[in-house]
Amino acid sequence: MVKFLMASSALAAAGLLGMRSAIAAVWNKTGFESKTTAEALKTLGVSGATVSREIQITAPEIAENGAQVPVTVTSKIPNTQSISIVVDKNPFPLSCTFEFSNGAESYISTRLKMGQTSNVIALIKADGKFFTAAKEIKVTIGGCGG
Amino acid sequence: MAEPMKIRAKMEGDAADVKVLMSHPMETGQRKNEKSELVPVHFIQSVIATHNGKTVLDIQWSQSIARNPFLGFRVKGAKAGDKVTISWTDTTGDKSSIDTTVAA
Incomplete structure (x- = not known):
């Protein structure tokens, strides 16, 4: 979770994410x-x-x-x-x-x-x-x- | 390339009933083509549904969703004329979206 928050804030800071993708849940790769x-x-x-x-x-x-x-x-x-x-x-x-x-x-x-x-x-x-x-x-x- | 989607939203009681048909091969990575080569995995991973700009459904899919995916959901408190939007992203980063207004 901490990792995800860091990653998403880094991406958001870099302006790589639009509003919509910023709020999307992270795809549960391990689960799928x-x-x-x-x-x-x-x-x-x-x-x-x-x-x-x-x-x-x-x-x-x-x-x-x-x-x-x-x-x-x-x-x-x-x-x-x-x-x-x-x-x-x-x-x-x-x-x-x-x-x-x-x-x-x-x-x-x-x-x-x-x-x-x-x-x-x-x-x-x-x-x-x-x-x-x-x-x-x-x-x-x-x-x-x- | 993303092909068009179909969407329909209609009031049923106090909720909008929304039906969406997406156009996508949803390849599992297990199917072989006519040359007996495995077709690479390629599927819609993420779908977001919004109602008047607010997210109502945040969806994660695997390759086990059927080809040309169907999605049905309901939004309570919606009214005729409200806007419903569907956006998807697949494993190659391809995206598509569609919107409609809720019919009475």
């Missing part, structure tokens, strides 16, 4: 390059997330095409700060992180690639605590090598 869910979760600072029924994952039970799997995550947990999605069996399980601010509802909809049948894990950060839910999606044709 982690090869297991456990390693990826560590980079997000998670230890022992609570399983919650206040998280809804909407996705098909069976995805015929792993290259385009629609997934929607809604969190009803108060003060939800972010939603991350992890595809447990993908070569790099951590898929995405969405941070909310200024009135964004704790809801996101996107499409994922899935290499094979896997649990899809939603990880919610709310008031500094982590909550999780999972849903298995069966994949007929994998979508990583496309």
Whole structure:
């Protein structure tokens, strides 16, 4: 964190960053390059997330095409700060992180690639605590090598 | 080169429902071309959504987001006529952005 602050202030001082990129979160390289869910979760600072029924994952039970799997995550947990999605069996399980601010509802909809049948894990950060839910999606044709 | 995006924002109750379709190959680095050569990794890493200039979503993506990425989100308290902007940056430093006004 200290390192990041130093780096970003140095860049800002050098005038290399526009307003928009200055406020963007630093891409979680270590997390996105982690090869297991456990390693990826560590980079997000998670230890022992609570399983919650206040998280809804909407996705098909069976995805015929792993290259385009629609997934929607809604969190009803108060003060939800972010939603991350992890595809447990993908070569790099951590898929995405969405941070909310200024009135964004704790809801996101996107499409994922899935290499094979896997649990899809939603990880919610709310008031500094982590909550999780999972849903298995069966994949007929994998979508990583496309 | 960045190709055009599509965006639509529409009021639903007390929130603006925003849907975005980006144009990007989202290469995983694992796919082979017709000559059996690996296609280099190339994907959108960062997406920022703003509502009237204020950031509402700060997004980090990996290569596991599907080709031509779809993004849906909602902004509470938005009103018809408000401005919504989406900007992305990919692994090569390429950028694209689009804005729209929220429809009633």
